[in-house]
Amino acid sequence: MRDISKRFAKRDKKDHLNDFLESKDLINPRFEALRISIIYGIIGLLWVLLSDRIAEKIVHDPALLRQVQTYKGWFYVTTTMVMVYILIRNRMSLFMNAINKVYEGYEEVAATHEELVAIEEELREQFNEVEKHRNALMVSDQRYRLVVEGANDGIWDWDLTNGNYYFSIKWKSTFGYEDQELENTLEGWKELLHPDDRDSAVQKIEEYLSRQKGIYQNTYRLRCKNGSYRWILSRGKAVWDKDGKAIRVAGSHTDMTEHKVMEHKLHTLAYYDTLTGLPNRVFMEQEMSRILKDQQENKSKFALIYLDIDNFKHINDTVGHSSGNVLIKDIANILKCHIKSPNLVVRLGGDEFAILLNDISDNGEAAEKVEFLLNLLKKPWILQEQEFFVSASVGVTVYPDHGTDLTTLFKNADAAMFAVKDSGKDGYSFYSKKMEEKTLHYIQMINQLRYAIDNDEFALYYQPLIDLETGTLIGVEALIRWIHPQKGFIPPAEFIPLAEETGHIHQIGKWVFKTACKQKKEWSKKGYSNIQMSINLSSRQLTKGNIVTQIGEAFANLNMSCCNVHLEVTETAVMNDMDVAIQELKQLRSRGLKIVMDDFGTGYSSLTYLKKLPIDIVKMDREFIKNFEHEHESQFIIQSIIQLAHVLNIMIVAEGIETVEQLNLLKEYGCDIGQGYLFCKPVPAEELEKMLAADWKYIW
Numbered sequence: 001m002r003d004i005s006k007r008f009a010k011r012d013k014k015d016h017l018n019d020f021l022e023s024k025d026l027i028n029p030r031f032e033a034l035r036i037s038i039i040y041g042i043i044g045l046l047w048v049l050l051s052d053r054i055a056e057k058i059v060h061d062p063a064l065l066r067q068v069q070t071y072k073g074w075f076y077v078t079t080t081m082v083m084v085y086i087l088i089r090n091r092m093s094l095f096m097n098a099i100n101k102v103y104e105g106y107e108e109v110a111a112t113h114e115e116l117v118a119i120e121e122e123l124r125e126q127f128n129e130v131e132k133h134r135n136a137l138m139v140s141d142q143r144y145r146l147v148v149e150g151a152n153d154g155i156w157d158w159d160l161t162n163g164n165y166y167f168s169i170k171w172k173s174t175f176g177y178e179d180q181e182l183e184n185t186l187e188g189w190k191e192l193l194h195p196d197d198r199d200s201a202v203q204k205i206e207e208y209l210s211r212q213k214g215i216y217q218n219t220y221r222l223r224c225k226n227g228s229y230r231w232i233l234s235r236g237k238a239v240w241d242k243d244g245k246a247i248r249v250a251g252s253h254t255d256m257t258e259h260k261v262m263e264h265k266l267h268t269l270a271y272y273d274t275l276t277g278l279p280n281r282v283f284m285e286q287e288m289s290r291i292l293k294d295q296q297e298n299k300s301k302f303a304l305i306y307l308d309i310d311n312f313k314h315i316n317d318t319v320g321h322s323s324g325n326v327l328i329k330d331i332a333n334i335l336k337c338h339i340k341s342p343n344l345v346v347r348l349g350g351d352e353f354a355i356l357l358n359d360i361s362d363n364g365e366a367a368e369k370v371e372f373l374l375n376l377l378k379k380p381w382i383l384q385e386q387e388f389f390v391s392a393s394v395g396v397t398v399y400p401d402h403g404t405d406l407t408t409l410f411k412n413a414d415a416a417m418f419a420v421k422d423s424g425k426d427g428y429s430f431y432s433k434k435m436e437e438k439t440l441h442y443i444q445m446i447n448q449l450r451y452a453i454d455n456d457e458f459a460l461y462y463q464p465l466i467d468l469e470t471g472t473l474i475g476v477e478a479l480i481r482w483i484h485p486q487k488g489f490i491p492p493a494e495f496i497p498l499a500e501e502t503g504h505i506h507q508i509g510k511w512v513f514k515t516a517c518k519q520k521k522e523w524s525k526k527g528y529s530n531i532q533m534s535i536n537l538s539s540r541q542l543t544k545g546n547i548v549t550q551i552g553e554a555f556a557n558l559n560m561s562c563c564n565v566h567l568e569v570t571e572t573a574v575m576n577d578m579d580v581a582i583q584e585l586k587q588l589r590s591r592g593l594k595i596v597m598d599d600f601g602t603g604y605s606s607l608t609y610l611k612k613l614p615i616d617i618v619k620m621d622r623e624f625i626k627n628f629e630h631e632h633e634s635q636f637i638i639q640s641i642i643q644l645a646h647v648l649n650i651m652i653v654a655e656g657i658e659t660v661e662q663l664n665l666l667k668e669y670g671c672d673i674g675q676g677y678l679f680c681k682p683v684p685a686e687e688l689e690k691m692l693a694a695d696w697k698y699i700w
Contacts, residue, residue, distance in 0.1 A: 036087050040080060047076050154253035156236070158186065160246050165189050171253060176225030194221035194229050209238060209246045216249065219256060231256040273347040275325055276332035284346040284354055288406045291358070295399060302358045303366035306395040306413035307373070309351035310425040315388060317577055323383040327390070334376050354413075363398055363430060370394055370428045391426035393417050402431045415439045445498055452482060453507050459483055460515050461682035464691070465532065465653065468667050468674045471698035473691060475532025477568070477675065478516040479682045480508070500538055509541045514554055519685055521560045528692050534566040534596060539573030543580045548587045562592035566617065570599045574613060585614045596653070600624075600641075610648055618645050622656025622676075629661040639669045646670065 051072050059065045154171025158164070165186045172182055175192075182188055193201050197220035208216040216236045221229040236251020271283040279287075291302065309331065316324040328351065335353060339345040344356040355373075360366050374392060381388045395416025403409040412431040419438070420429045429435075452458065462476035482490040499505040513535055520533040541547050555562060567588060574581040574597075585595050596617040597610075610618065620641065628634035638654075645652045654666050657676030666674060679698050680691075 032091065036084065039087065040084060043080060043083065044076070051076070153255075154232075155250075156234070156253055157248070157250040158236075159248055161248075174255070175222065175230065181225075192222045194223065197221050205249075209249070212238075212240055212244055212246075216251065222253075231260040273332075276329055276347050278332050278336065278353075279344065279346040281346065281348050281354075284344070284348070284356070285406060287344060288356070288409070291356070292399070292404075292406065300359050301361070301401075302356060302399050303360050303363075303369075304397045304399070304409045304413050305355035305357065305366070305370060306348075306397075306410075306417045307353040307355065308393050308417055308421070310391045310393055310421075312351035314575070315383070319384045319386060327381060327383060327388075330381070331377065331390070335373070338373065338376065360398070363396075363401075366396055366398060367428070367430075370396060374426075374428065393420035393425050394428035395420065395431065396428060397431045411439075412436065442498070445495065446502055448484070449495055449498060449502070449504055452484070453504060453511075457483055457485065458508065458511065459684070460512065460519065461684060462519075462688045463675060463682040464680045464688070464696075465534065466674045466679050466698050468654075468663070468671055471700060473696050473698075474530075474673070475534060475564070475566070476688060477534040477682075478512060478519075478536070480512055481682075496538075500540055503540070505538045505540050506544075509538055510550060510554075512536070513551065514558075517554060517558055517560060517565065520565065521558055523689065523692065524560075526689075530564065531692065532564045532566055532594075534568050536568045536598065537573070539570070542569055542573050542584055543577040547584055548591075551588065551593070552591070566594040566596050568596040568598040568619065571597065572599075582612075582614060589614050589616075610645060610650060615650060617651045617653055617673075619653040619655055619675075625654055625656045625662055625666075625676075629659065629665055635665065635669075638666075642669045642671055 052069070055065060055068050055072060059068050154174065155166075155168040156171075157166040159166075163186060164184050165188060166184055167182060172179060182192075190198060190202065201218060201220040204218045205216060208214070216234070216238065218234050219231065220234070221231055223229055233254040233256045234251065235254070236249050238246045238249040240246050271279060271286075273280045288304075295302065309328075312324065312327075315327060328347075332345075332347060332353070335345045335355070339355055342358045344358075346354050346356075348354050357366055357369060374394065377390050377392055379390075381390055395413045395418070397403060397409045397413040397416065399409060402412045412435070415435040415438070416429045416431040419435050420427050423429075459481045461479045461481050463479060464473045465475040465477065466472070467474045480492055480496075482492075482495055484490050496505070499508050516533055516535045520531070523529070523531055537547065569581070569585070574585075589595055594616040595614060596619055597613065597615045598619050599621040600618045618641070620638065624634065624638060628638060642652050651672045652670075653673040653675060654662075654671050655675040657663055657666065657674045657678045659678065662676075663674060663678060683691075
């Protein structure tokens with residue numbers, strides 16, 4: 001019961017508190033104070049009015065009445081205090097309970113606030129994290145857009161799940177397309193592929209997807225809107241699901257067109273001749289290497305033809321290199337016209353071509369093709385309104401008869417071609433073992449010639465020049481001899497052409513001129529100053545060797561004059577570069593040297609040169625003199641040359657005189673000077689000096 005009473009008391013208390021809290025808007029401090037005051041005033045008023053009357057009715061004794069009134073006063077005070085206490089306590093209890101309730105609410109609010117603050121902190125952290133990710137995503141998106149828009153490469157993305165194939169907009173514009181003009185599907189991509197690249201491109205990416213690893217890479221051509229094609233390098237990487245199925249591939253497209261154009265140019269420069277458009281030697285060597293590998297299996301024959309245009313240098317010197325290039329291109333066009341795949345024609349350089357005839361049955365078939373080509377070239381060629389006839393020297397090797405490797409076949413074909421050159425040009429020859437021996441001899445001679453120059457193995461012999469009117473020895477021609485330590489005497493005809501070809505003629509020529517001039521100076525000191533000294537100049541010395549300066553320095557070093565020194569040059573040497581030769585000869589002549597045209601009649605044999613060239617003496621070649629005493633036509637020609645020379649105030653020398661009959665006819669025709677075995681063979685300086693000392697002369 002007690003617990004129930006307490007529970008009801010608490011409940012009443014709670015109800016009062018709730019009523020109090022609910023009436024918080026109605027509570028007014030002034031009203032509450034006024035209320036208590038009124039209650040107190042009413043009770044006091046009633047007490048004053050009623051207590052005295054009651055006391056007077058009950059107590060009649062005045063002394064007791066006063067005492068009662070005193071007690072009554074104390075009772076009133078006590079009662080009112082209790083009443084005020086109760087009133088104030090009740091209100092204050094409600095107020096305190098309200099404060100406690102408010103405080104509890106505050107604590108709940110504070111706890112809730114702390115929870116809210118914690119939630120706010122958590123939310124702020126989450127917000128910051130979201131903001132961070134949002135900013136990163138924004139930066140990433142900006143970076144992606146900048147990369148896509150700023151990169152030279154195009155971006156592509158193939159979603160295999162839905163079949164979308166995406167091109168970056170910039171890449172589309174590079175090919176001339178608007179964004180909506182291209183279908184974003186794999187079929188749209190296939191439609192852009194070059195027909196020649198389509199199958200291989202599709203196969204390449206399918207192979208990559210089936211590999212399930214690595215990087216995809218391929219090069220192919222894509223069509224531009226204007227119909228042209230551009231080369232691209234496509235690279236990408238795929239994503240596979242757990243079942244190993246590719247779900248996405250993304251990558252880049254790099255424009256390789258300029259690279260491909262440059263690659264093509266470099267390939268053309270590396271493997272093709274710029275003048276003719278024919279393949280070059282490098283291409284030929286690669287092709288030959290491939291063919292040789294194939295031939296090891298099928299054992300069929302093929303022929304390698306080495307073709308060199310004869311006397312092409314003369315054409316260049318006559319009409320210039322531009323016209324010479326025109327001729328080379330025309331010849332190349334003829335060869336291209338008649339040499340079809342699987343055969344091959346290449347330009348090796350200069351005026352040299354090589355032809356590869358595949359799968360020939362025998363040498364006769366190769367010979368027929370070579371003869372056919374040579375006949376095509378034997379026609380009049382018009383260059384700068386001048387007519388030329390062209391011939392060629394051709395060497396032929398056949399696999400495997402003349403070699404089983406590239407180097408041997410080329411070397412032997414070259415040897416066969418040079419054999420044709422040595423035999424008079426304008427023809428062809430198959431390689432033979434003898435040619436190899438000759439080539440080996442040629443190489444050995446080059447080495448020995450170099451050694452001879454370094455070791456002073458040369459000597460000068462002197463052949464007398466005879467005045468045909470008096471028989472007096474009036475001069476000599478200095479003739480070089482090679483005294484080989486093992487082989488002995490080597491004729492000039494064997495090594496002078498080789499020296500010309502290798503360039504050694506410059507050193508040899510300087511040695512000859514210096515030695516001959518020293519010998520003349522010695523003879524002059526001994527009283528033979530009137531002896532003429534004839535010294536031969538090669539074509540290379542005349543046009544390529546700065547001969548005027550060299551001769552001037554030689555005379556200055558020897559401290560001697562040019563008097564009675566004659567320089568002999570051949571027609572061919574002059575014709576190699578006539579303008580340069582004429583200028584050089586004029587300068588030499590102005591120094592006091594006499595110019596002799598040697599071997600007249602073996603070169604171009606034009607009598608007009610006697611007037612055009614700055615020469616003092618003409619020396620008729622021995623081939624003119626040989627057996628001319630039995631040939632009336634030759635006699636007439638020689639007589640005409642002598643007469644024409646005298647009209648032009650040019651002296652005539654006849655070399656190679658071997659019989660008295662020849663001598664008598666030459667004297668009859670008025671030839672000035674004679675030279676030949678009839679008078680004397682070339683002899684060393686000591687022996688000739690004895691002839692001078694004996695005042696030697698030819699006795700008729």
